[in-house]
Amino acid sequence: MIEVRRIYTELEEILHEGGPAPARTLLRGSVAAVITNPFAGRYEPDLIPFMDALQPLGLAMAERLVALMGPHAGAIESYGKGGIVGAGGEVEHGHVWHVPGGYAMRNLLEKRGISTKAIVPSNTKVGVPGARIDIPLTHVNASYVRSHFDTMELGVPGGPASDEIVFFLAMTTGARIHARVGGLRKEEIKGLDGLR
Amino acid sequence: MPAKIRKLVVQVDETLREMGRPVEPPVRRAVALAVIENPCAGRYVEKLDELVAIGEELGELLGRKCVEALGIPGGQAESYGKAAIVGEDGELEHAAAILHPKLGAPLRKVLEKGAALIPSAKKRGGPGTAIDVPLGHKDAAWVRSHFDAVEARVSDAPRANEIVVAVSVTTGGRPLPRIGGLQKHEIKGEDGLR
Numbered sequence: 278m279i280e281v282r283r284i285y286t287e288l289e290e291i292l293h294e295g296g297p298a299p300a301r302t303l304l305r306g307s308v309a310a311v312i313t314n315p316f317a318g319r320y321e322p323d324l325i326p327f328m329d330a331l332q333p334l335g336l337a338m339a340e341r342l343v344a345l346m347g348p349h350a351g352a353i354e355s356y357g358k359g360g361i362v363g364a365g366g367e368v369e370h371g372h373v374w375h376v377p378g379g380y381a382m383r384n385l386l387e388k389r390g391i392s393t394k395a396i397v398p399s400n401t402k403v404g405v406p407g408a409r410i411d412i413p414l415t416h417v418n419a420s421y422v423r424s425h426f427d428t429m430e431l432g433v434p435g436g437p438a439s440d441e442i443v444f445f446l447a448m449t450t451g452a453r454i455h456a457r458v459g460g461l462r463k464e465e466i467k468g469l470d471g472l473r
Numbered sequence: 474m475p476a477k478i479r480k481l482v483v484q485v486d487e488t489l490r491e492m493g494r495p496v497e498p499p500v501r502r503a504v505a506l507a508v509i510e511n512p513c514a515g516r517y518v519e520k521l522d523e524l525v526a527i528g529e530e531l532g533e534l535l536g537r538k539c540v541e542a543l544g545i546p547g548g549q550a551e552s553y554g555k556a557a558i559v560g561e562d563g564e565l566e567h568a569a570a571i572l573h574p575k576l577g578a579p580l581r582k583v584l585e586k587g588a589a590l591i592p593s594a595k596k597r598g599g600p601g602t603a604i605d606v607p608l609g610h611k612d613a614a615w616v617r618s619h620f621d622a623v624e625a626r627v628s629d630a631p632r633a634n635e636i637v638v639a640v641s642v643t644t645g646g647r648p649l650p651r652i653g654g655l656q657k658h659e660i661k662g663e664d665g666l667r
């Protein structure tokens with residue numbers, strides 16, 4: 278059911294962002310898979326089997342992303358996910374990603390000793406080949422941590438064609454460089470409800 | 474002066490299937506990009522030596538980043554290309570100073586060979602501007618299956634006083650090449666053309 282056409286990864290190392298140099302480099306990584314949309318051009322009422330069939334892909338992508346983060350994978354602090362559905366499909370086809378994408382990342386990070394109580398924020402839309410999407414990022418254990426509200430603009434050149442869907446996963450090693458707008462700090466996380 | 478690097482980005486595009494057919498082995502194309510401060514932004518500088526030295530530094534750094542991302546020994550790379558996007562307070566000649574005089578030699582050293590010209594592109598742009606990095610076979614520019622392009626960008630660069638410098642290295646040509654011309658197994662690899 279799942280035909281993967283392309284895998285696209287991106288790793289960003291932010292060394293400096295004006296002002297004083299940060300104490301450590303911020304890493305932001307993403308992985309995208311371009312797959313065939315089995316429902317392009319028709320209405321399919323039951324999307325649950327598709328959601329289930331995507332679980333191995335979600336896990337494989339999460340593993341690839343953790344490998345991409347390399348030695349810094351133990352310091353993952355925020356995450357996000359999303360999808361762009363080609364014009365022959367509907368936005369609902371992209372929203373199947375919440376379970377196979379989100380839980381794959383959370384389970385994998387939990388296995389590595391990183392608590393992931395917080396929801397994985399997401400964005401999903403219909404787009405043309407080369408469309409870009411802003412993937413929201415928040416802290417893995419407490420959604421209200423203000424320093425970790427961030428965004429990665431992602432896209433796959435040439436994808437999605439009208440019969441394709443691009444699914445994205447993203448992780449970072451920390452807050453915005455020079456975060457200084459107050460709010461809940463990561464040192465204050467209680468870690469009970471995924472919010473604070 | 475070494476390059477003042479604000480960020481480094483590495484993108485890898487792996488094609489497994491095209492038009493319903495498997496691509497075996499999958500083709501992987503890496504692009505490594507450095508966002509640097511343009512030391513000549515905002516004024517006319519006659520001698521561009523500082524940018525030439527930055528090009529030499531980035532040829533090695535970005536070439537190595539590509540090969541590491543592909544997970545191959547440098548000698549197994551098949552095609553390459555380079556490009557630069559100059560922020561609005563710079564001139565195209567700044568991109569030329571980085572790309573043309575000295576970037577190639579250290580890149581070729583990383584790839585163990587590289588008899589062919591490194592195809593290039595340059596433009597002026599703002600944050601998020603995309604550039605199509607032209608690709609050609611690293612040892613014989615006439616290999617038709619390896620004429621290709623890979624699109625790259627950095628969403629928040631270049632700012633007006635910055636330059637985005639890109640190097641691309643691949644493990645192969647287009648996914649399903651079938652328009653003839655010189656084949657890669659026919660390469661002599663002596664003159665960089667055939």
